[in-house]
Structure formats: C-alpha cells, structure tokens
Amino acid sequence: MIRARGLTKTFSRRKEVVEAVKGIDVDVAEGELVAFLGPNGAGKSTTLRMLTSLLEPTAGEAQVAGYDVVAHPAQVRARLGFIGQGNGGGFSYKVVDELHNQGRFYGLAPAVYRERAADLMAALELSGLEKRAVQSLSGGQRRRLDVALGLMNHPPLLFLDEPTTGLDPHSRANLWEHITAMRERYGMTVVLTTHYLDEADSMAERVVVIDHGEIIADAAPGVLKHEHADDALTLVVSGGDEPAVRAAVPDGFGEVVVFPHDPSTGSGGPDGLRVRVATARGADALPGVIEAFRLAGLTTTSASVRQASLDDVFLNLTGRSLREEAAA
Ligand SMILES: Nc1ncnc2c1ncn2[C@@H]1O[C@H](COP(=O)(O)OP(=O)(O)OP(=O)(O)O)[C@@H](O)[C@H]1O
Numbered sequence: 001m002i003r004a005r006g007l008t009k010t011f012s013r014r015k016e017v018v019e020a021v022k023g024i025d026v027d028v029a030e031g032e033l034v035a036f037l038g039p040n041g042a043g044k045s046t047t048l049r050m051l052t053s054l055l056e057p058t059a060g061e062a063q064v065a066g067y068d069v070v071a072h073p074a075q076v077r078a079r080l081g082f083i084g085q086g087n088g089g090g091f092s093y094k095v096v097d098e099l100h101n102q103g104r105f106y107g108l109a110p111a112v113y114r115e116r117a118a119d120l121m122a123a124l125e126l127s128g129l130e131k132r133a134v135q136s137l138s139g140g141q142r143r144r145l146d147v148a149l150g151l152m153n154h155p156p157l158l159f160l161d162e163p164t165t166g167l168d169p170h171s172r173a174n175l176w177e178h179i180t181a182m183r184e185r186y187g188m189t190v191v192l193t194t195h196y197l198d199e200a201d202s203m204a205e206r207v208v209v210i211d212h213g214e215i216i217a218d219a220a221p222g223v224l225k226h227e228h229a230d231d232a233l234t235l236v237v238s239g240g241d242e243p244a245v246r247a248a249v250p251d252g253f254g255e256v257v258v259f260p261h262d263p264s265t266g267s268g269g270p271d272g273l274r275v276r277v278a279t280a281r282g283a284d285a286l287p288g289v290i291e292a293f294r295l296a297g298l299t300t301t302s303a304s305v306r307q308a309s310l311d312d313v314f315l316n317l318t319g320r321s322l323r324e325e326a327a328a
C-alpha cells in the first residue's frame, strides 16, 4: 500500500536549514495498522504530508496506493483520507454541512454523500449534533468529526496525524474504538502518528520509531520491547547480605541492583534487601530466580515484575526518555 525509499525533506528558511526527514525507507502492506511514534519535531507530520502528496519531497520517492506521490498526486489523494494534526472543520459551519461539503469535494452525488454522512455520524456517535456549529463541539466530538470527514470517500488508506492528542483518556479510548471499528468495516490500511507510548503499545500492530528525521526501529511493540528493553524483577529477600544475594542470581541475567529494604513500604524483615534484576521475559524468569535464591539459603518475601515499556525502548535506543520529553 505504501513504499517509500530515501524519502527526504529539508526546509530552508533564510539561513536556517532544517533536515526534517532524512531519507526514510518504509513499506506498509494492505490492511496494516502502523503507528509512527516519536518526540516533538521528529518528522512525523512531515513524513505524513509527503506520503499524502501535500508536501513535495526534497529527495527520494514514494508510491502510495499504487501511484507515485510526485507524479500522480491527484490519484493518490483520491485513494486516501487524511486527518491532519489541527482540526479540519471550518468554524461556523454546521456539522452536517461540513460532511456534505466534503462529499461534494470528492465529487459524490448528493444521495450518496447524504447517506454516508448519516452513516458516519451514527457510527461515530455524532447523531443529534447535525445542526450544531462545529465550533460548539467538545474536543472529542470534533476529533470524531475529523475522522468522519476523512472517511467520506471510503478511502482504502487512512492517515491520522495525532488523532488523540489533547483528548482525555475516556475520549481517547472511545476514538480508538471508532477507528478500529471503521477499519474493520471498510478494510482500511491505517497509518497514524502519536506520542502516547501506551497507545502505540496497545493499539498498533506495528510501531515505527522516528527520531531526528530517521527511523530508528520498526517492529511490533512486543518485538521492540523484547529486542531493545528488559523487564525488571524486584524481589525482597532476607537471610543474606548483598554479596550473597548477587552471587545467588543465576548467570544470563542483566543488571543487578541491590537496595536496603525499607520495611515500612512492604514485606520482608528489617534486615531484608530489595533486589532489582533486569531480564528478558520477566514473568517466565521469576520462578527460577526465587528457586536459585532458595538454594542459596535466601528467603524471598515478595516479588514483582515490571514489563518493559516502549519508553524503555526509546530510552535504550536514544538515551532520552520520550515520556520526559513529552512532559517537557
Ligand atoms: N514548513 C516548515 N518550515 C520549516 N521547518 C519546518 C516546517 N515544517 C516542519 N518543520 C520542521 O521540521 C521538523 C519536523 O517537524 P514535524 O512537524 O514533521 O515534526 P513532528 O514529528 O510531527 O512533531 P510534533 O510531534 O510536534 O507534531 C521540525 O524541526 C519542524 O520545526
């Protein structure tokens, strides 16, 4: 559905040159749901705008839905829906007029666009808001209207640039439900951007991590976490000192950190130690560690597994935390 090679965008403004996208290669197969994940300024929107033919690449090429984005922009646009980072809807229009205008823009017959508009409003829980001015909608309602606008031409390929940014958790979950339902209903390929790690983790089948205009990882979230980050086991043990605990950790585990245990915060006696062990597949590895401790005469009084997150992946790949960057 998408094949991009060496896709590059350099912006030059006066003396300032910004290499927004530095030669990315990416393929998206029909039916995939792919999330581009990266910090502010990583080049996500610029990539999407090139793939949707809104922005001409400085170098490289892309075929989208069978057409070259530079040579055949009109054919490309006819086959995709694009929901930009800002809100698309005009301010003073009524909701239903926005949808009908979009239908006219795609050259649909009135009977067709009226039916589609009604369908989409029902599917995206916008029924009853037909006559409302767009500017009076809530953030979540507006984002759902944006999605409806992007779907008016029943595109085989849908691009969403940060569809959920700024929405509360309930609206985010709700919008995701709609996106997944629409995808199933129309058999769409979906490419979206987000900087919500949990969202990319739970919703995308494939995550393309982009940083400073380059793709630094591209795989299913589970694969990324397995390859680029460790789970962390935390155990509270008693019956031995730090060297004894370290010696008891079986070979093949990652970093081991030992802290004095503060009994006021959990189980274990006053002489207990808290041990953090990095490992792949933490849940599977935990019983072996407890057993090794037992054989070494140590008693484990509590244990937990923290699964690797996509933030750990980003941190290990770049040395920076995406979570902290998002907060900053
Ligand atoms: N029209 C433009 N002129 C000059 N620089 C631009 C232009 N558009 C984008 N840039 C720059 O290109 C870089 C990538 O921007 P882009 O919008 O693609 O990032 P993004 O990953 O979408 O970020 P965000 O998460 O903030 O939306 C940034 O440094 C940005 O300032």
Ligand SMILES: [Mg+2]
Residues within 6 Å of the ligand: 044, 045, 046, 085, 161
């Ligand atoms: Mg952006």
